[in-house]
Amino acid sequence: MTTSPRTFYLTTPIYYVNAVPHLGHAYTTLIADTMCRYRRLAGDRVHFLTGTDEHGDKIAQAAAAAGETPQAYADRISAVFRETWRRLGIGNDDFIRTTEPRHKAVVQAVLQRLHDAGEVYFGEYGGHYCFGCERFYTEKELVDGKCPDHQTPPTFIKEQNYFFRMSRHQDWLVKHIAEHPDFIRPERYRNEVLAFLREPLEDLCISRPRSRLQWGIPLPFDENFVTYVWFDALINYVSALGGPGAERFDTFWPHAQHLIAKDILKPHGIYWPTMLKAAGLPLYRHLNVHGYWSLGGGKMSKSIGNVVEALALADKYGHDAFRYFLMREMTFGLDANFSEEALVTRFNADLANDLGNLVARATTLIVNFGDPTGDTREALPSEDQQVHMAFAEATHALGLAMEEFAFQRALAAIWEFIGTVNRYIDARAPWVLAKDPTKDKRLQSVLVTLADALCCLGIVLDPFLPTAAARIRQAVGHTAPPRLEAAVLGRLHAIPKVEKLSGLFPRIDAKGEQRSGATMLKGASDQEGAGRSSRISIEEFRRVDLRVAEVVAAEKVEKSKRLLKVTVRLGAESRTLVAGIAEHYDPASLVGRKVVVVANLEPATLMGVESDGMILAASEGNTLTLIVLDRDLPAGAKVK
Numbered sequence: 001m002t003t004s005p006r007t008f009y010l011t012t013p014i015y016y017v018n019a020v021p022h023l024g025h026a027y028t029t030l031i032a033d034t035m036c037r038y039r040r041l042a043g044d045r046v047h048f049l050t051g052t053d054e055h056g057d058k059i060a061q062a063a064a065a066a067g068e069t070p071q072a073y074a075d076r077i078s079a080v081f082r083e084t085w086r087r088l089g090i091g092n093d094d095f096i097r098t099t100e101p102r103h104k105a106v107v108q109a110v111l112q113r114l115h116d117a118g119e120v121y122f123g124e125y126g127g128h129y130c131f132g133c134e135r136f137y138t139e140k141e142l143v144d145g146k147c148p149d150h151q152t153p154p155t156f157i158k159e160q161n162y163f164f165r166m167s168r169h170q171d172w173l174v175k176h177i178a179e180h181p182d183f184i185r186p187e188r189y190r191n192e193v194l195a196f197l198r199e200p201l202e203d204l205c206i207s208r209p210r211s212r213l214q215w216g217i218p219l220p221f222d223e224n225f226v227t228y229v230w231f232d233a234l235i236n237y238v239s240a241l242g243g244p245g246a247e248r249f250d251t252f253w254p255h256a257q258h259l260i261a262k263d264i265l266k267p268h269g270i271y272w273p274t275m276l277k278a279a280g281l282p283l284y285r286h287l288n289v290h291g292y293w294s295l296g297g298g299k300m301s302k303s304i305g306n307v308v309e310a311l312a313l314a315d316k317y318g319h320d321a322f323r324y325f326l327m328r329e330m331t332f333g334l335d336a337n338f339s340e341e342a343l344v345t346r347f348n349a350d351l352a353n354d355l356g357n358l359v360a361r362a363t364t365l366i367v368n369f370g371d372p373t374g375d376t377r378e379a380l381p382s383e384d385q386q387v388h389m390a391f392a393e394a395t396h397a398l399g400l401a402m403e404e405f406a407f408q409r410a411l412a413a414i415w416e417f418i419g420t421v422n423r424y425i426d427a428r429a430p431w432v433l434a435k436d437p438t439k440d441k442r443l444q445s446v447l448v449t450l451a452d453a454l455c456c457l458g459i460v461l462d463p464f465l466p467t468a469a470a471r472i473r474q475a476v477g478h479t480a481p482p483r484l485e486a487a488v489l490g491r492l493h494a495i496p497k498v499e500k501l502s503g504l505f506p507r508i509d510a511k512g513e514q515r516s517g518a519t520m521l522k523g524a525s526d527q528e529g530a531g532r533s534s535r536i537s538i539e540e541f542r543r544v545d546l547r548v549a550e551v552v553a554a555e556k557v558e559k560s561k562r563l564l565k566v567t568v569r570l571g572a573e574s575r576t577l578v579a580g581i582a583e584h585y586d587p588a589s590l591v592g593r594k595v596v597v598v599a600n601l602e603p604a605t606l607m608g609v610e611s612d613g614m615i616l617a618a619s620e621g622n623t624l625t626l627i628v629l630d631r632d633l634p635a636g637a638k639v640k
């Protein structure tokens with residue numbers, strides 16, 4: 001992983017204001033935010049741009065339908081986008097609106113440049129125009145004579161307009177894409193653009209007569225026309241930097257990367273690079289293209305009627321969880337299906353169980369057994385080195401995945417490490433080490449490794465789960481701003497001040513409700529070393545009939561080293577049980593004692609003796625102890 005400072009400029013599409021933000025918009029913007037957070041974590045100089053696309057027929061029509069002027073309408077919806085991103089914790093550096101004077105000025109300057117360079121001509125064109133897409137279609141592009149996106153027949157329009165000589169840019173563009181395999185990525189979209197370019201490239205109509213459309217940026221060289229909305233919109237990526245010649249432009253433009261979905265591949269993969277080249281501007285570095293979310297499938301998802309409602313689930317389940325789900329569920333570049341059920345499943349498995357449990361277990365162990373004054377400086381045992389190596393591997397894989405926007409792989413790498421630490425706790429069993437005073441040094445070094453691992457997780461998870469990661473860092477006393485270079489396991493030599501952190505992601509039950517303030521630990525919240533258990537509902541637990549029972553007789557089961565035949569009294573009833581406690585209890589010592597039994601188990605026959613119930617005991621290593629009462633209760637009393 002490189003830590004040298006780099007510059008990174010990332011853009012999302014600017015979204016049309018004819019609809020409110022939905023799941024698709026949120027996905028692009030959230031992954032852009034995650035990527036920028038990751039780059040900042042790595043120490044890079046980052047500029048993150050998003051915004052709204054506010055001109056054109058579509059917006060004019062939506063405004064008319066709402067009974068508003070286009071500007072008032074655009075102001076209102078653009079503010080909804082801005083507010084939604086704020087609510088979702090998006091940390092964009094700039095928000096561009098195409099109706100802003102700073103944008104209009106750059107659009108007009110670029111158009112003038114193109115005009116002066118002979119890249120624009122005036123001509124007549126007759127073509128199949130789709131009002132939904134706001135563009136002309138060639139005969140070939142139509143499917144059964146209809147727009148492939150809107151499935152509506154286009155309108156044949158013949159009019160005079162200005163044209164950009166896009167056709168002359170075909171050859172170098174093909175060569176550029178061939179020579180820069182990651183110019184458009186993943187590869188499937190590069191191939192798609194190359195496939196478009198196997199057909200002759202036509203010139204692009206870049207104006208609309210004012211007689212037909214008012215709502216646009218006037219051409220600087222002919223006031224009777226406004227700029228075609230795509231020509232206007234694409235320029236936002238440079239206008240937001242102040243345009244060619246501005247300091248911000250010089251700093252960031254050479255590092256530009258765009259992020260879009262596959263729906264707008266052609267304008268970004270073909271129009272935009274040819275416009276840049278024709279205007280004498282450098283091309284962007286990478287076009288990163290993701291797939292489409294669809295809805296459906298799963299029981300709970302029936303309640304999600306549309307993509308707008310899907311976004312509402314961010315509030316229901318938490319913004320971290322929503323962000324996590326989107327990134328974990330979609331392979332970058334491919335389509336994915338969204339369902340509430342899948343979100344809940346991932347939440348419980350990955351966030352509540354794997355991560356939440358690890359944090360609860362580890363912080364509890366450190367607080368209960370950690371000695372901040374203890375000396376832990378000793379040669380690292382190989383099991384601890386394995387944890388260090390696992391983290392080094394995870395961060396390496398994370399770095400490679402993030403280079404390619406492969407969020408799913410990035411998270412899988414971090415979760416691999418979470419699994420390693422969970423297994424490390426099980427194997428090292430600090431609660432057992434704690435019982436042996438000669439193992440104190442070993443215990444402290446295990447706890448340091450755990451504190452270190454949590455701190456590193458709190459850093460590398462920052463881009464993906466910003467709120468939870470901050471809570472983890474806080475719990476282990478890491479107050480400095482998170483930096484990737486600080487996420488190196490093996491730096492800590494003493495136990496830091498740690499606070500217990502349970503319920504980071506309270507489990508969601510089948511009704512979609514979170515257990516409030518729940519702890520992820522089994523039984524009492526502080527039970528040391530409690531494992532990750534598979535959950536049962538309170539109803540399931542209530543079905544278990546636990547009773548106080550008095551032992552009235554006990555004897556060894558013939559030919560068995562382990563088993564005792566125990567007769568107990570449950571109120572008026574008496575039962576015979578078989579218990580595997582012969583190596584720990586002398587039969588005679590049991591008579592008269594009160595124990596706890598499971599009274600409603602199916603009877604089973606062990607070594608020829610029928611057992612009607614089970615005596616509860618706890619065991620760890622070689623120690624076994626019966627569960628007894630610390631106050632007397634009559635036999636038969638219910639245990640709740």
Ligand code: MSP
Pocket residue numbers: 012013014015016017023024025027028053233234235236259260261262263264291292293294
């Ligand atoms: N205004 C143009 C873009 C101009 S960029 C110079 C536009 N706007 S849009 O509002 O339609 O947004 C399209 C983008 O929204 C997609 O490229 C993608 O980023 C996001 N998505 C919209 N629906 C989506 C899905 N169903 N799934 C994933 N992303 C989707 O096009």
